[in-house]
Amino acid sequence: MKDALSRLRQSTRSVCDAIVALARIKAILLLEDIVPYITRPIDRTQAICISVGTFSWDSVAVRRSSAATEKSDVSALGAMSGRTTATDQEKEKLNPYESSEHQSANVLTNISFQVAKGQLIGVCGQVGSGKTALLLAALGQLHLSSGRVMRDGSCAYVSQEPWILNASLRNNILFGESFDSKRYYETIYRCSLSQDINMLPGGDETEIGERGINLSGGQKQRVALARALYANRDIYLLDDPLSAVDARVGAHIFNRCILQALKHKTVILVTHHVQYLKHCNQVYMMKDGRVCDHGTHEELMDREQDYAVMVKTHSSETGDQSQCVLEEEHLLVGDGESFDPGHDAADREKNRRVSSSSQGSEKLDPRGAEQLTVPEMIQKGSIRFDTYQRYISAAGGYYMALLACLCFLLNVGSTAFSSWWLASWIRAGGGNATVFVNNQTMPSHNINDNPDFPMYQLVYAVTIPVILGTSLLRGLTFTKVTLRASSYLHNKLFKKMMHSPMHFFETTPTGRMQNIFSRDMDEVDVWLPITVESIMQNMWIILFAILFVCLAFPWFIIPLLVLAAIYYVISKVFRVSVRDLKRLENVSRSPIISWVGTTVQGLSTIHAFGKQSDFMARFMKMFDENTTCLYLCCIAMRWLAVRIDTLAGDTSRQQNMSADDVANYYFGLHPPSELLKPLHFGSWFCFLLQMNRL
Numbered sequence: 278m279k280d281a282l283s284r285l286r287q288s289t290r291s292v293c294d295a296i297v298a299l300a301r302i303k304a305i306l307l308l309e310d311i312v313p314y315i316t317r318p319i320d321r322t323q324a325i326c327i328s329v330g331t332f333s334w335d336s337v338a339v340r341r342s343s344a345a346t347e348k349s350d351v352s353a354l355g356a357m358s359g360r361t362t363a364t365d366q367e368k369e370k371l372n373p374y375e376s377s378e379h380q381s382a383n384v385l386t387n388i389s390f391q392v393a394k395g396q397l398i399g400v401c402g403q404v405g406s407g408k409t410a411l412l413l414a415a416l417g418q419l420h421l422s423s424g425r426v427m428r429d430g431s432c433a434y435v436s437q438e439p440w441i442l443n444a445s446l447r448n449n450i451l452f453g454e455s456f457d458s459k460r461y462y463e464t465i466y467r468c469s470l471s472q473d474i475n476m477l478p479g480g481d482e483t484e485i486g487e488r489g490i491n492l493s494g495g496q497k498q499r500v501a502l503a504r505a506l507y508a509n510r511d512i513y514l515l516d517d518p519l520s521a522v523d524a525r526v527g528a529h530i531f532n533r534c535i536l537q538a539l540k541h542k543t544v545i546l547v548t549h550h551v552q553y554l555k556h557c558n559q560v561y562m563m564k565d566g567r568v569c570d571h572g573t574h575e576e577l578m579d580r581e582q583d584y585a586v587m588v589k590t591h592s593s594e595t596g597d598q599s600q601c602v603l604e605e606e607h608l609l610v611g612d613g614e615s616f617d618p619g620h621d622a623a624d625r626e627k628n629r630r631v632s633s634s635s636q637g638s639e640k641l642d643p644r645g646a647e648q649l650t651v652p653e654m655i656q657k658g659s660i661r662f663d664t665y666q667r668y669i670s671a672a673g674g675y676y677m678a679l680l681a682c683l684c685f686l687l688n689v690g691s692t693a694f695s696s697w698w699l700a701s702w703i704r705a706g707g708g709n710a711t712v713f714v715n716n717q718t719m720p721s722h723n724i725n726d727n728p729d730f731p732m733y734q735l736v737y738a739v740t741i742p743v744i745l746g747t748s749l750l751r752g753l754t755f756t757k758v759t760l761r762a763s764s765y766l767h768n769k770l771f772k773k774m775m776h777s778p779m780h781f782f783e784t785t786p787t788g789r790m791q792n793i794f795s796r797d798m799d800e801v802d803v804w805l806p807i808t809v810e811s812i813m814q815n816m817w818i819i820l821f822a823i824l825f826v827c828l829a830f831p832w833f834i835i836p837l838l839v840l841a842a843i844y845y846v847i848s849k850v851f852r853v854s855v856r857d858l859k860r861l862e863n864v865s866r867s868p869i870i871s872w873v874g875t876t877v878q879g880l881s882t883i884h885a886f887g888k889q890s891d892f893m894a895r896f897m898k899m900f901d902e903n904t905t906c907l908y909l910c911c912i913a914m915r916w917l918a919v920r921i922d923t924l925a926g927d928t929s930r931q932q933n934m935s936a937d938d939v940a941n942y943y944f945g946l947h948p949p950s951e952l953l954k955p956l957h958f959g960s961w962f963c964f965l966l967q968m969n970r971l
């Protein structure tokens with residue numbers, strides 16, 4: 278009963294956990310997918326065409342608007358039934374896209390945006406005017422409320438916040454494409470990355486930390502731009518790629534990358550730097566989620582509206598310096614200065630930083646590469662004694678541990694004493710009392726006749742509150758001790774992490790940190806106390822069980838020793854394998870968490886480049902590695918369970934025999950006849966049963 282209740286407690290906890298987890302999973306599964314809305318344009322000269330498109334960030338906003346529309350449709354039609362024309366209020370209700378509620382839901386409203394193939398389009402406007410949203414709409418990543426979006430050609434996208442993978446700089450640029458040395462070094466040159474690579478300790482094989490932690494903002498932008506340029510796509514959507522570079526580097530990239538290398542591509546360039554806009558075929562000006570003006574730079578300047586004001590303000594603020602730099606660079610490009618692979622290779626050789634691929638080798642040479650992320654260490658062998666020592670000192674020291682141990686001893690001891698007392702009481706029977714039956718005086722076997730009955734009753738009655746009291750004391754002491762240990766370890770870990778130098782965050786993936794604070798802390802907070810409690814409890818139960826069984830039948834100690842030796846060998850084999858599998862499982866979980874985080878951050882880029890399947894495949898591989906360890910752990914548990922059950926079955930067989938049979942069965946021994954008293958045998962049977970259950 279006690280065992281069943283304890284299992285019920287654990288099962289209830291697991292069921293609660295499962296309910297919470299299922300609710301979370303359900304919330305994700307019920308999210309609405311973005312319905313693909315991009316079609317191919319009929320006019321094949323068009324690269325992108327958005328026709329009166331209205332977009333929102335999420336479908337909930339769209340639904341809210343649609344519900345409002347339906348409601349207003351009904352009331353408006355009812356109101357209009359007696360009249361031929363609608364009032365302004367009714368018109369507004371009938372056209373949800375003009376209502377204030379809908380405007381707040383939609384990020385882009387009535388957008389008409391046409392880009393012919395091979396054109397360079399500039400997009401400008403105030404912050405928050407919807408420039409990024411326009412690019413995402415063209416990529417099909419917003420919810421379309423009305424209108425049409427057409428696109429012809431593959432895309433490359435450079436997000437405003439550069440997205441960098443935890444991989445080498447080279448792999449960040451290649452982004453899963455095969456290595457082509459000419460194309461690669463040309464990309465590096467055009468994105469003005471040569472000097473940066475030479476400065477990196479391992480050249481282009483240097484490992485870049487998560488979120489590009491060891492790169493400057495400008496370097497990250499150029500790596501993201503280089504990734505797009507190397508991908509060699511038809512349409513380039515560049516979201517302010519020159520915002521974090523100085524005027525000279527910006528001019529270099531604009532001239533050599535955007536104007537020269539992407540000359541035959543379709544480019545949409547979002548920028549706050551107006552000096553680049555005059556080189557664009559068309560300029561779109563955004564305001565409050567709408568296209569407020571568009572045309573060539575000259576046309577927009579002639580109109581003397583928002584665009585002209587913006588350009589003039591910008592020129593007066595920055596002077597003509599950036600414009601001059603751009604013109605200088607432009608002249609250089611015009612003079613024919615272009616990419617020279619030989620010159621670039623000589624540079625690399627001189628600096629001895631870039632790997633052997635400078636000679637055209639497609640194989641990546643890890644020599645000289647700097648590894649940033651320190652691989653997670655997998656400990657070998659048994660758990661070190663100082664680990665236990667540290668946990669004990671975190672729990673309050675040896676005295677507290679001893680106190681907790683004593684509480685368990687008191688609780689199990691009082692329970693054992695209660696059973697033993699009950700057995701003695703029954704064994705005492707009627708004591709010295711006699712009864713008069715058939716004119717004869719006979720000793721009484723009724724315990725009610727025992728003259729010591731009140732004493733037996735009182736002691737047994739006292740044991741019950743003692744058991745309850747010691748159980749409470751045990752629970753309180755143990756909870757206090759383990760809670761103290763886990764909060765001390767958590768606080769120490771947190772403080773340590775907060776005071777760690779930047780180098781720690783550069784070299785430690787976020788997945789590993791999250792793993793420590795979630796799963797590892799959960800083990801210390803929840804599973805370790807449960808396991809320690811069960812070990813302490815069972816340890817005393819086993820000791821008392823052995824004591825009582827041996828008191829009842831000393832010969833049993835011989836088969837017990839044999840069984841203990843077999844248990845020991847089995848558990849040793851089991852411990853070694855499960856310990857290592859558990860360590861592997863722990864270590865293989867961190868990369869999954871990191872990978873999920875990285876993927877979520879870069880979803881727009883991944884979708885734009887069409888790399889979903891690559892990321893999914895990598896995730897599945899990591900997940901398989903982790904679940905393989907988990908699966909093997911479960912197999913090892915079953916392996917142990919089968920062996921323990923077999924041994925337990927053997928012990929049960931002993932329980933069904935008489936003590937004499939057991940002695941005969943094992944050793945041909947014959948226990949003295951006084952040991953075969955039914956009550957002795959009863960307690961022996963009970964304790965054996967208890968041991969089996971453990």
Ligand SMILES: Nc1ncnc2c1ncn2[C@@H]1O[C@H](COP(=O)(O)OP(=O)(O)OP(=O)(O)O)[C@@H](O)[C@H]1O
Nearest residue numbers: 334384402403404405406407408409410411437563
């Ligand atoms: N993920 C999002 N969910 C909901 N609203 C968003 C989200 N991202 C941006 N917005 C809102 O959408 C509007 C347009 O944002 P967008 O990023 O397109 O502006 P932007 O013109 O690119 O600005 P900036 O020049 O600062 O990059 C802003 O009002 C912004 O607050």
